[in-house]
Amino acid sequence: MQVTTQLAVFLANKPGTFAAVCEALAKAKINIYAIATSDSVDHSVVRMVVADPVKAERMLEEIGALVIKTEVIMIEGSNKPGSLAQIMRTLAEAGVNIEYAYCATSPMVTRGMLIIRPDNVARALKALNLKSSSAPAKAKK
Structure with a gap:
């Protein structure tokens, strides 16, 4: 991000x-x-x-x-159902409005790219960084 x-x-x-x-x-x-x-x-x-x-x-x-x-935030994310919803919910709960967004992925890839234009870039970054740092760590194999 x-x-x-x-x-x-x-x-x-x-x-x-x-x-x-x-x-x-x-x-x-x-x-x-x-x-x-x-x-x-x-x-x-x-x-x-x-x-x-x-x-x-x-x-x-x-x-x-x-x-x-214009300043925007570029986010690489998982290509699975609910990934975009989770990002949008995190931003909504932080009081961030999305002025516009665009994204792309493909059925053959595991990651996608999202571009968002939030009304407050600093608040959006803070919310997304807090969310990613509080996510449970993946177990090492």
């Missing part, structure tokens, strides 16, 4: 704009860890967590994209 920078990139909602962003990042050798899009009539917002947000922001602005930086 770590606090990281998310880039929100505002794009015209037309063919090729999303491809141009992905191609620019690939050309700059910047890996995309997580990505989500939302659209409206005339534009879309691409939220992404990347390996080098400073370089990515500079490069995206050079191609004319509007970029907004």
Whole structure:
């Protein structure tokens, strides 16, 4: 679990704009860890967590994209029923509101990645760290 920078990139909602962003990042050798899009009539917002947000922001602005930086929490978790519910319950009990979240996993893997934008990053980290430190230790084999 770590606090990281998310880039929100505002794009015209037309063919090729999303491809141009992905191609620019690939050309700059910047890996995309997580990505989500939302659209409206005339534009879309691409939220992404990347390996080098400073370089990515500079490069995206050079191609004319509007970029907004936001602090988010990146959480790697178990790919099993109830994992997300447990995280959300822990945050709710700490009074943390989730403004948005996105995640991905696959049936073939045991771990997944969750990106959350809490209303209070420090409180969310404290709640999640307390929960993980109070979890019972696994027995050694």
